[in-house]
Amino acid sequence: MPANSSASLALASRLRTLDDQQLETLLSAREVRDSGIRDFFDLADALLERASIQSALGRLDRPTLAVIATVSELPAPTAADVAAALPRSADVAALLSAAVELALIDTHAGRYSAYEPVHDLLHDWPSLGLPSSAALVTEAPPSTLDTVVQDDLVAIDRASADRAFATTGALAALLSELAREPARPLVRGGLGLPDLKRLGEAMRVPLDDVTALHGIAERAELIELEAEGWLPTADAGDWMLRSSVDRWGVLVEAWHSHLTPDIRRLLDERAHSRWSDSLLDYVAWLYPAGRDWMRDRVHVYSRDAELLGIAAHDTPSTPGKELLTGDAQAAVRAMAALFPAEVDRVYVQHDLSVISPGPLAPRLDARLRAIADVESRSLAASYRITQGSLTRGLASGETEESIRALLTEMSLTGIPQPLDYLIAETAARYGALRVGAIVADTDPGDADYGARSYVRSDDTHLLGMLAVDQSLSALSLVRSGEHRLVSRFDQDVVFWGLSEARYPVAAEDAAGQPITLRRRSATRSKPVPPSDAVSLVEKLRIGTKSEPKETGQAWLARQLDVAVRAKLTVTVTVRMPDGRDVDYLLEPTAIAGGRLRARDRRADLERTLPLSHITAVTPAGA
Incomplete structure (x- = not known):
């Protein structure tokens, strides 16, 4: 049993009274992990470990540390006592509450006390190169701020x-x-x-x-x-x-x-x-x-x-x-007032470049990005239209007519002849490859391949290029006829794979009509797994839910067992035959046969009490 068993007993008793939300908040703030924690005593021991306390103190600001240090140095102070000991104004009540919620100090009947391991660690801080309790309270902040002209x-x-x-x-x-x-x-x-x-x-x-x-x-x-x-x-x-x-x-x-x-x-x-x-x-x-x-x-x-x-x-x-x-x-x-003004006109040049003389309005920029590649991005951005970028735009839902309309709306120089030819040629070539989904009932011939989509084309030479293109090997394209390849991947996977490889591909439905496929955006609808804190709280509750609500015999037995092994003095409340509750200040020495043996510190004699009559166990002085 650790040397701080008395503190563990007191903290375990308080932890058991917290509701689920309070426990989850504490466990998250103190970054407690599930490993090795079976009950509230294990949790109390984990929270009072020196490394855990140091980690918690390292995340606290000086006013909070000063309050904790003051509580650790004064004998059971009230909030007013703590405030009186601090030279700088602070919301002492809020800071005390925060320290209690972090299980660094305890409170009872309006008075506060630091858990012994917290007091010991703060006492050792100067040897670790950290401020003493007195320095936490009295040391002034650094000099004034550096203002800007x-x-x-x-x-x-x-x-x-x-x-x-x-x-x-x-x-x-x-x-x-x-x-x-x-x-x-x-x-x-x-x-x-x-x-x-x-x-x-x-x-x-x-x-x-x-x-x-x-x-x-x-x-x-x-x-x-x-x-x-x-x-x-x-x-x-x-x-x-x-x-x-x-x-x-x-x-x-x-x-x-x-x-x-x-x-x-x-x-x-x-x-x-x-x-x-x-x-x-x-x-x-x-x-x-x-x-x-x-x-x-x-x-x-x-x-x-x-x-x-x-x-x-x-x-x-x-x-x-x-x-x-x-x-x-x-x-x-x-x-x-500081941003440059946006423009809605561009220069379309014979070399297929598009120059924006200023920041292009986002609506037009988004449309232009669909059919052109961005070459430089600054106050005067430049784009370049290529056969691949036009194919990408057609695959995203643009048409030859919509592309011409967009460029006519934006261009200060019209549509140069080389670009006009490229748009017409790309639009005519687009769809030379068609990708569709395979339905098992209507495409039984593809069942042997485990196929889920197909690529078809009248251009057998183009299909042959696809079949031997090593950059497309991940799509697992297999010939199933002179004008057809099949893949075990879904239609959208094959479509986007071919589109990114700059092939003139279009998607089609079951009737062979062109359709537009959209890349799926994130939905933010995934279920959120329970946090470590939630899982640990559930584990702690499972361990105590079968105990009787009034006495919790298993809990009382565990408290007494801790007291026996650590030789702690505790207050034991016993229900007498006439219904009265009597408190004894005892040092438990053994538990056997359903009875507790203990030394009565007030009467200085041995007592033997039936466990069934014990209704509460609390640390001495609590």
Whole structure:
């Protein structure tokens, strides 16, 4: 039995009184794992382990630590006693409640006490290079904030707008690329190098920024992980059609709403000053036992703030200040004044390139991306139309007529003759390959292949190319006739595989009529598995649900067993024959034959009590 058995007994008793939600909150906050925990005594021991306590203290700010340290140094203080011992004003009641909820201190009848292992660890902190209990209370924060002058703010706003515009454009490219081909995660999390490179090339950003931009898109619920990999969500389509500044508004509101309370408080307090070294110094003071952990978190949020133009050069921009102080709409208005004006006309050139003299309106950009490849993305973006990009557009539902209408609407230079020929030729060639679904009842001849889809064409030479194309080997295409190949994969898998390989493929229904297939977007409807905390609470409840509600004999026996082995003094409540409850201060020595033997500390004599008459066991002094 651990040396802190008395604390374990007291904590186990309190844990048993918590409801499921309180337990789940505690287990999640303390990051308790299921392994080896069978009951509330095991849970109490796990929570009072030195490493677990240190981990919990490392995530607390100095005001909370000061309250816990004060409780550990004073004899059973009240909230008023704790407040009187602190030199700086704080919401002591809230901090005490938070510490109780984290199972770092206990409360009884309006008084507080620190669990012995918590007191011992805080006492040892100076030897670990951490502040003493006195230093936690008295040490002042670092010096004043570094304010920003107006001249510097002009340059900061310009830089932040450039970065914000670039990020919204990069995320549009990310969504387009993931709609074309999902990105598969690694088993250990994150994206593999091939996908990182592919997405980085599509977004025209350094490889180091891909993961951060991917995280921004996930936070804004524009992408989600499905069985196929990372895909755009249904909300992504609406986002793509918004103006650039409205796109930015969605991203920064998601960033701000996902800030944890401690990070939000840190950044909000510094909405009008530089972050950089002064922020890191303050973090080191505020989180003395978790400075490295907290610095990493601040770095992630401040890095994303720079990408989004909330800050530039470690300083909040004008739109960033509005966001940090809680006015997202004012932030959007401020950024709108900094963003370049959008255009709705382009130059279509004879070399099949398309030049936008400014940021293209998102509605037109989305349509143009469907039939052209993006070559460069900046204030003046360039696109290139190829046979492959036109085929992709036709496969996504565009027609020769809709493509001509779009280019006529957008082009300041009309449709050059080389492009006119290419559109006509591609449209005529499109559908030379047809992909359809095989229905077993109507296609019995394909049953031997286990086929689920077919590819047909009048061009036997083109079908022969498909059959020997090694880049299509994953589709398992097998000849089943002169004009037909079959595959064991579904129609959409084969269709998109051929489309990505730049073949002139069209999908058709059972009647042979062309249909448009859409890539499936993430649905966000997957069932959420129970968390470790929920599973552990269920396990603890299963272990106690069969106990009688009033006495819980198994629970009482376990408490007494702990007291015997640890030689603890406990208060035992006994129901007398006349119905009275009598409390004895006992040191249990043995349990046998349904009876408890114990030393009565007040009367200084041995007592033997029937277990069936014991109604409660509590730690001495509780």
